[in-house]
Amino acid sequence: MxxxxxxxxxxxxxxxxxxxxxxxxxxxxxxxxxxxxxxxxxxxxxxxxxxxxxxxxxxxxxxxxxxxxxxxxxxxxxxxxxxxxxxxxxxxxxxxxxxxxxxxxxxxxxxxxxxxxxxxxxxxxxxxxxxxxxxxxxxxxxxxxxxxxxxxxxxxxxxxxxxxxxxxxxxxxxxxxxxYRACPAPALPAPNAAAVETAAGWLQEAERPVILLGGGAQACSESATRLAEQLGAPVFLSLAAKGIVDERHPLCGGANLSFDCVRERVEGADVVLAVATELAETDRNLVRENYDFKGRLIRVDIDPTQLVCNANPDLAICADADATLRQLSSALPAGGAEEHEAVKEEVAQLVSACRKEWWPGSEERFPWVQALREALPEDGVLVTDSTQLAYNTNHALPLYSARSHLTCTTGYGTLGFALPAAVGARLSGAREVVALIGDGGLMFTLGELAVAVEQRLPLPILVWNNSGYGEIRDFMDAASVPQEGVNLVTPDFVALAKSFGAEGCRIERPEQLREAVADALRRKMPTLIEITAPRD
Known part of the structure; x- marks a missing residue:
């Protein structure tokens, strides 16, 4: 018995x-x-x-x-x-x-x-x-x-x-x-039919609509893209939403909500459809001022408290985001990707104009952003920590699919996230993963390199080594505050990685990055790739 x-x-x-x-x-x-x-x-x-x-x-x-x-x-x-x-x-x-x-x-x-x-x-x-x-x-x-x-x-x-x-x-x-059995998953809340009809009417009549997607729209890649094509509407992404709409799509303006040219376009829209986003300052990369929506604002969120967070809507739909976008699409006339050439040109000009608004030092790091895009597998997952280069990849590195941008630079904004989060992402059986972390952040969770070794993960770990807390150092300089507590003694990261049983190498030029990442992905072992960061 x-x-x-x-x-x-x-x-x-x-x-x-x-x-x-x-x-x-x-x-x-x-x-x-x-x-x-x-x-x-x-x-x-x-x-x-x-x-x-x-x-x-x-x-x-x-x-x-x-x-x-x-x-x-x-x-x-x-x-x-x-x-x-x-x-x-x-x-x-x-x-x-x-x-x-x-x-x-x-x-x-x-x-x-x-x-x-x-x-x-x-x-x-x-x-x-x-x-x-x-x-x-x-x-x-x-x-x-x-x-x-x-x-x-x-x-x-x-x-x-x-x-x-x-x-x-x-x-x-x-x-x-x-x-003992699991209970079945519940059906997600569907949108109110009258609200969908009203939203569809406003969007169909709009001459300059805009779609904003937040991190809660991870399941909406197909529905959001189709709706944008039907409306001829630019799509802008929060940092948590990068990749939900393929950033190569001509209607996608990327995660550029912090820049004035995009703000002007969003504020000037006659209808804004904001889906699963807090409209928070971290969506705008710490730009505190909320948008001043001059047209109608439609908000969609599964959480009723978020429907009035940071901006009161003209129409609030408390429902599953993907179901709502699909019903909106069904209520609108068909449209195709081949249409709306003027809007596509406008989006391309906006993305180009964003680069002119980058903060000092960004241009020097842009070749590294380009090299990282070339090194990252097309369907790869980028996991980033709070480090200088990551703030540039947030905007300038296009991603092509949902759940491909895991970052702690939004929201709570802790340090030390990228290495263990990349281990978890790789263990999920997901696509190939690349981690990007600064030398300061890496020291928070360095011990988790041992887990990547134990699990024999083919994981490139890019360490942006600027010998300290470079972003804070820059802010101190800009505020004319003497540099205190930001210049750190750093170890030999390559030697340290090898002491864990991982591989390690050091590069100094962007053109070395693609080969280093490709080699790392071929190994059944993590590889720490230390990047000697240029001093601005």
């Missing part, structure tokens, strides 16, 4: 039932019984070198695949170590499920000084999670996991944190393990 499954075993079963394949986590004394449920579950466990790396890997996995990334964390420091990465995911609306331990139920709130004790641990994560739940009975687990995935798959996503007392992991569960 088989024994009853434990709470930990049922958890693993339910994760697999929800199509989870990989989990990122570091075992600890409080999660021993959790990990007893892992063997034979069908889940692959990946061990980062820091819990922040675990959450960044889960983030990259989710961005590249569109499926929730999953973390296992220990009580107390495990959760707080992951907090920064969870907050980045919250800011960028990335689906992430974090399962953490918490002290035994009889110890909660007692202040007995137990190991890893964090008073009110659940309170610590509420500020950067879309939902937090503390399990108090093992029998609640199936319902709690079902609620978590309903939220992650049918609303504006973000991190969900479930904490489980360590005495519940070995608790016996009723029935057989195979009896």
């Amino acid at each position: 088989s024994s009853a499954p434990t709470c930990a075993q049922v958890l693993m079963r339910l994760l697999r039932e929800h199509q989870v394949e990989k989990v990122f986590g570091i075992p600890g004394v409080h999660t021993i019984e959790l990990y007893r449920g892992l063997p034979g579950s069908g889940l692959q466990h990946v061990t980062p070198r820091h819990e922040q790396g675990a959450a960044f890997m889960a983030d990259g996995y989710a961005r590249a695949s569109g499926k929730p990334g999953v973390c296992f964390l220990i009580t107390g420091p495990g959760l707080t170590n992951a907090a920064t990465a969870m907050a980045q995911a919250f800011s960028d609306s990335i689906p992430m499920l974090v399962i953490s331990a918490v002290n035994r139920r009889e110890d909660l709130g007692m202040g007995r000084g137990r190991l890893h004790e964090l008073p009110r641990q659940s309170d610590a994560s509420r500020g950067y999670c879309i939902w937090q739940h503390s399990l108090t009975d093992a029998g609640q687990l199936p319902e709690v996991i079902a609620r978590a995935f309903q939220l992650l798959c049918s609303s504006r996503p973000g991190p969900v944190h479930i904490e489980i007392p360590i005495d519940l992991f070995p608790a016996a569960m009723p029935g057989k393990l195979e009896d």
Whole structure:
């Protein structure tokens, strides 16, 4: 007679039932019984070198695949170590499920000084999670996991944190393990028919329409492109939306919302269709002033609170973005890519004019942007950190497909994202991945290079080495503030990479980049490519 499954075993079963394949986590004394449920579950466990790396890997996995990334964390420091990465995911609306331990139920709130004790641990994560739940009975687990995935798959996503007392992991569960099944994913909310009719009428009558896409429109590549062609409307992308519409398309103006020439075009539109975007300053690369929409503004978002964020609409549609764009397209006359030649010429002139507005130093880095575009596989994924060259690739490096631009330069804006996020993206089974990170940011999460080596990932890691926090150094100079804390001692990154068991090389000219990346992608091992950055 088989024994009853434990709470930990049922958890693993339910994760697999929800199509989870990989989990990122570091075992600890409080999660021993959790990990007893892992063997034979069908889940692959990946061990980062820091819990922040675990959450960044889960983030990259989710961005590249569109499926929730999953973390296992220990009580107390495990959760707080992951907090920064969870907050980045919250800011960028990335689906992430974090399962953490918490002290035994009889110890909660007692202040007995137990190991890893964090008073009110659940309170610590509420500020950067879309939902937090503390399990108090093992029998609640199936319902709690079902609620978590309903939220992650049918609303504006973000991190969900479930904490489980360590005495519940070995608790016996009723029935057989195979009896536990996932709940089906819910149908996404459809747009109101009258609202679609009104929006279609406004767009059809418009003489100078514009489409703005945000990061929540990742599933809208086909529908957004078709609608733009029907309307003859320029499409501009937030930084989180790069690639959703192929940036080679003649109606796509790229992620250039921060430049005055594009602002003038958007503000002068008679109808603006803004889809799944906050219209935030990070969409405009830290340009604080909101757009002054002079025409009608139509906003589409699955989250009703976002429909009035930063700009009040003339028409608000709370629904799934792709379903809304498809219904709008069906309500409009057919149109084709071969039409609207004047608009295409206008978009080309706007993109060209943006380059004239670049900040000082950008022209010197532009050959590196061009070289990176040539080096990046056509369908490749670019993962970028907050570093000088990445701020130029945001605008000047065209991408061709959705989920091809994973960046922390939006929203929360942490450092150290790119290396672990690239590991997670590559482990998602996604396309080829290239990481771009600065020397300062790399030092935040350098240990995760060991994970890329363990997993034998063909991962080029471009390190833009300007011997410090170059962007902040430039801002200090511009503000006539003496340079303090921005000029750093940096290690020999190539030697350091080789000490991890990775490959490493150093380049100084853009024309060396394509071959270096191609060689790295052919290896079954990560390659750190150190770029000696030109000093402006």
